[in-house]
Amino acid sequence: MGGMTTTAVTAATPVVGFESVSKVYGDVRAVDGLSLSLYPGETVALLGPNGAGKSTTLDLLLGLRQPDAGRVRVFGTGPREAIVAGRVGAMLQSGGLMDEVTVAELVALACALHPKSYKVGDVLSRAGISQIADRKVDKLSGGQAQRVRFALATAGDSDLIVLDEPTTGMDVTARQAFWATMREQADQGRTVLFATHYLEEADAIADRVLVLHRGRLLADGTAAEIKAKAGARRVSFDLDGPVDEAPIRALPFLTSVDVSGHTVRIQSSDADATVHALYGLGVYPRNLEVSGLGLEQAFVAITQAEEAKQS
Numbered sequence: 001m002g003g004m005t006t007t008a009v010t011a012a013t014p015v016v017g018f019e020s021v022s023k024v025y026g027d028v029r030a031v032d033g034l035s036l037s038l039y040p041g042e043t044v045a046l047l048g049p050n051g052a053g054k055s056t057t058l059d060l061l062l063g064l065r066q067p068d069a070g071r072v073r074v075f076g077t078g079p080r081e082a083i084v085a086g087r088v089g090a091m092l093q094s095g096g097l098m099d100e101v102t103v104a105e106l107v108a109l110a111c112a113l114h115p116k117s118y119k120v121g122d123v124l125s126r127a128g129i130s131q132i133a134d135r136k137v138d139k140l141s142g143g144q145a146q147r148v149r150f151a152l153a154t155a156g157d158s159d160l161i162v163l164d165e166p167t168t169g170m171d172v173t174a175r176q177a178f179w180a181t182m183r184e185q186a187d188q189g190r191t192v193l194f195a196t197h198y199l200e201e202a203d204a205i206a207d208r209v210l211v212l213h214r215g216r217l218l219a220d221g222t223a224a225e226i227k228a229k230a231g232a233r234r235v236s237f238d239l240d241g242p243v244d245e246a247p248i249r250a251l252p253f254l255t256s257v258d259v260s261g262h263t264v265r266i267q268s269s270d271a272d273a274t275v276h277a278l279y280g281l282g283v284y285p286r287n288l289e290v291s292g293l294g295l296e297q298a299f300v301a302i303t304q305a306e307e308a309k310q311s
């Protein structure tokens, strides 16, 4: 039609773009000059210690807070426009659920508000809450309330799903079902961004991991890249007879030592040099294993190294 313009989102347009974004609360820099882009189909884990700025970042992304500097773009527009267009589904950490309504009524409301909503029954069953559809929202257990929040985030066909610590309080079955659903969503080309403290979930689910620390991005890559970036490796071995700890603790490049019975587990920033020096002690290490760090250990190593640098 004459006069109408369509805004084509090209492949190059990121789903989310943070351009030098800062958010300050008093003298706390919750988000500090953050720049990043997310692309279609990515499943991205946002990690960081308490107070790192994860929730603030998600709030900025959803337009719930305004940046003090920089710009946030979602599908090439402001966050609110993207949300009004139904392109974003979100599940927030402590999002209060309305009292006095049933689960089904609340989900029906979310569906009614979404421009591209799914059927209420489908949303309930996908979130595993069909059985509790008639229960009042204020009578739910913590894990059930989490499932309801998940249902609200997936009430419609959104291109970006934002989740703040989504599986907190969920039991193992709920957690597995939740991530299976999220995988399906990502396989269909949607972008999923989730903040979590469960590093094993990030390792298993995310194809990209962001590590936030004091509002800045410390690492951005696959879980394997983050582990490699931490540099350190684990070395474990058994010794015959009583373990003389002093020379072991004096080995070079150690970042941690744990002796339990005859078994020694160490972490080293240069495992080759440490093992070489170990043989130099004249001991005979048995069952020697050298392995990379898990994501959790890599995360701790990266954030602690940054703390040490700043203090």
Ligand SMILES: Nc1ncnc2c1ncn2[C@@H]1O[C@H](COP(=O)(O)OP(=O)(O)OP(=O)(O)O)[C@@H](O)[C@H]1O
Pocket (backbone or CB within 6 Å): 025, 026, 028, 029, 030, 048, 049, 050, 051, 052, 053, 054, 055, 056, 057
């Ligand atoms: N409304 C607010 N007023 C003042 N300070 C705030 C406010 N919200 C957050 N902060 C501060 O900003 C920093 C970042 O907080 P944020 O909640 O974004 O961190 P987080 O990474 O989500 O933490 P957690 O893992 O504990 O949930 C913290 O130091 C926090 O105390």
